Amino acid sequence: MKKPIVIGCLSTVALAMAAGAAAHHSYAMFDSTKQVSLVGKIREFRWTNPHSWIQIDVPNEQGGTDTWSVECGSPNDMARHGWRASTLKPGDQATIVIHPLRNGDKGGRFISVTLADGTVLSEPALRKPPPTKQ
Amino acid sequence: MKSVRLSLLAFATAVAFAPASLGQNHPEQKSSKPAAQAALPDWQGAWMPDFAALMRAKSNPVFTPEYETKRAAWRAKAAAGQPMPNPMQNCVPPGMPDTMELPFPVEFLFTPGRVTIIQEAFGQVRRVFMDGRSHPAESDPTFNGHSIGRWDGDTLVIDTTQVRDDTYLPLRGDIDFVPGPHSDALHIIERIRLVAPDTLEDHFTITDAKALAQPWEFSIQYARHRDWDLREYVCEENNRDATDASGHDLLKGVQK
Numbered sequence: 001m002k003k004p005i006v007i008g009c010l011s012t013v014a015l016a017m018a019a020g021a022a023a024h025h026s027y028a029m030f031d032s033t034k035q036v037s038l039v040g041k042i043r044e045f046r047w048t049n050p051h052s053w054i055q056i057d058v059p060n061e062q063g064g065t066d067t068w069s070v071e072c073g074s075p076n077d078m079a080r081h082g083w084r085a086s087t088l089k090p091g092d093q094a095t096i097v098i099h100p101l102r103n104g105d106k107g108g109r110f111i112s113v114t115l116a117d118g119t120v121l122s123e124p125a126l127r128k129p130p131p132t133k134q
Numbered sequence: 135m136k137s138v139r140l141s142l143l144a145f146a147t148a149v150a151f152a153p154a155s156l157g158q159n160h161p162e163q164k165s166s167k168p169a170a171q172a173a174l175p176d177w178q179g180a181w182m183p184d185f186a187a188l189m190r191a192k193s194n195p196v197f198t199p200e201y202e203t204k205r206a207a208w209r210a211k212a213a214a215g216q217p218m219p220n221p222m223q224n225c226v227p228p229g230m231p232d233t234m235e236l237p238f239p240v241e242f243l244f245t246p247g248r249v250t251i252i253q254e255a256f257g258q259v260r261r262v263f264m265d266g267r268s269h270p271a272e273s274d275p276t277f278n279g280h281s282i283g284r285w286d287g288d289t290l291v292i293d294t295t296q297v298r299d300d301t302y303l304p305l306r307g308d309i310d311f312v313p314g315p316h317s318d319a320l321h322i323i324e325r326i327r328l329v330a331p332d333t334l335e336d337h338f339t340i341t342d343a344k345a346l347a348q349p350w351e352f353s354i355q356y357a358r359h360r361d362w363d364l365r366e367y368v369c370e371e372n373n374r375d376a377t378d379a380s381g382h383d384l385l386k387g388v389q390k
Binding site: 025026028029046048049050051053066067068069071074075076077079080101103105106107 | 217220223237238254359362365367368369371372373374375383385387388389390
């Protein structure tokens, strides 16, 4: 898997989210009609306001890695849905699905992550249930 | 000096020996409070706005021609790809009435002569003076304005003026966050009451003799979460989404 894959179109959850309120900024910088799947290793998980951020290293076609920046929600909201600062750790193998930035930079808005053991964690702001083991 | 020190010591001792259960597992607060305080309704807990209901309501203000021109110009710029500068994106709070409809919980503290409303987002505090005072004659505008209140039965009535005129009115359902303008004449009346055991309603009536053609009324409902504590929210901690002066996203730290 050398390249992020576009795996879907027009997410209704994303549209619902875009139409709702946000405390910090609008969803306009992200392309909610596209989903990109990033397969790689967690470099960093910053449990911070106004947004938590995941840095994930993804192998590229040149044999190196690109570091993608993935914006999550506020830790305040995430904590109320079962997330913790320790939920993601550097070195964890992960597949992260995002709505990519419209400008083509290597970043996007978090939708979900699948960890090596099959655990799926979703975006709390999309009002999914708390994280569960599959 | 000695008596001051003794008072401080007495206070520190009282704090140190406060019941160990305080703040743990959200115990019911047994009343050693004055009778007037004890008679107040039970609004303990964290209150989260119901966004689905608020967005469905789609209640937007009707502007005067002058302010409608201003709003339409902002909308046209956004449609042309020029984003509206969004103060929150640079960690500046939105001001009233938006303070009460952010996607973060609020809590209410009742103390003699005062109601304090804490909004988790941006760590904001609204001080509602319940001691019979009036608004100051000399205007000194702030983000959340000057608030005076009274109880009408079990309904808290808050009257707010002196909101900074460079804050915006929240418009529902705009993906680009295009807001509405208001003037220094913004006047907000809130009537807050329990409409169910764990549902609080804040009914707003907003007038602005310069900006609004008619009173703007809407309600926000909040769901009670007794088991939540409000958390710290320091927006400057790691704000990678700040914008430049023209409102364009900087997206700090994102690899090209």
